[in-house]
Amino acid sequence: MDFEFNEEQVALRDMVRRFTEKEVAPYYTQWDREKKYPKHINKKIGELGLIGMTVPPEKGGMGAPYVTEGMVCEEVSRGDCSITMSTFVVGHLDAEILAQGNETLRKDFLQPFLAGDKIPAFAITEPGSGTDAVAMKATAIKKGAKYILNGEKAGITAMMDADFAVVFAKSDPAAAGAKGVSCFVVPTDYPGVTLQSYEDMGVRSVARGSIFMEDVEIPDYYLIGKEGRGFAMGMEGFDISRILLALEAIAPAMVSLEETIEYAKQRNTFGRPIATFEGVSFPIVEHISILEAVRLLCYKGLWMRDQGKSSTKIAGMVKWMAPRFSTNAIRDCLVMHGHPGYTNEFPFEQRLRDVLAIEIADGTSQVSKLVALRELFGREYLPYTYRNK
């Protein structure tokens, strides 16, 4: 067993840490208040070759291990756990799906997005179907050399800034369940596409939105992969993206705990540093113990995928644990800073808002437990397998 990153990874991590400390962390609060996607930072991250790192070189990527992608996501999340939801989590999902697309899709969409020139969205959720995504209503009907898309996708990260969306729709509405679902590229400036933004409590710099499609005509070569394979492609991506989200949650909690240790050493009450009171120091030790364990589980999951093994069970486990335990930790850090901790002069309230989003994005904590349950108990014990009985 080896718990160290290799030399190359350490050098990359140090470079990303310097970049984050200089170019990302100082603007975390500003981008949230402005509710503005820092496209120039996305561009820089693209120039550094850090977007969609796991895409194989023959498809235009770096072919990096999943562990390396997780490490980079964690580092940037230490400075800003909001933009990483778009750049690395949506970035991972879309990159791996687009890499399965034809040459035109790779040239016109994957390449500019890996370079940080185009912002993508990942659109599967609908107003009437989130957890039960298979129940989607959006359709993509083939007509000659075109597909005609109709429907609405809701709650989509970075939708308001996206140049295109990877959209899941039923190309065969009569087919049962996931079998009729296919995956398409829909440019957001096509006729028939309209967008609508939300007022979210957190993750505001990558504003979520809905995409409405009304008789949107796309060329048939904007179909990604094979017809009917769309749902499977999406689910394969979740086995990694959920681990990336877990690391995205843990990073700001760890930074908050590091900051709180320093604060507790210099803040005095009753003539001594608050760090000397077990009521302050023990919770910090407990949070770090739990988060370090979950963090290691994240890297084990990524490592397993690098070895060609399934990461499904671990993805389900860390996806519910990480945001829950990170939220607990950040909340305690806020309180340990006393009344100033409750103001927006400190980043704790923002981190709380941002990390809470991770409990829902990419599947809620409940659904993450269902994913782990399926692996531990067997598919026949899933509650929804009983719905037609």
Ligand SMILES: Cc1cc2nc3c(=O)[nH]c(=O)nc-3n(C[C@H](O)[C@H](O)[C@H](O)COP(=O)(O)OP(=O)(O)OC[C@H]3O[C@@H](n4cnc5c(N)ncnc54)[C@H](O)[C@@H]3O)c2cc1C
């Ligand atoms: C910050 C953020 C970013 C997001 N980004 C994207 C994105 O980029 N693309 C995208 O497509 N979607 C995105 N989403 C949407 C997200 O994937 C869905 O919100 C999520 O899957 C839940 O679906 P829902 O909101 O429809 O809740 P529902 O499915 O209606 O569930 C409602 C509640 O019931 C619970 N529940 C449902 N079924 C079960 C069950 N069988 N057992 C136990 N509990 C159950 C759920 O856990 C939830 O608490 C995002 C959401 C957020 C908050």
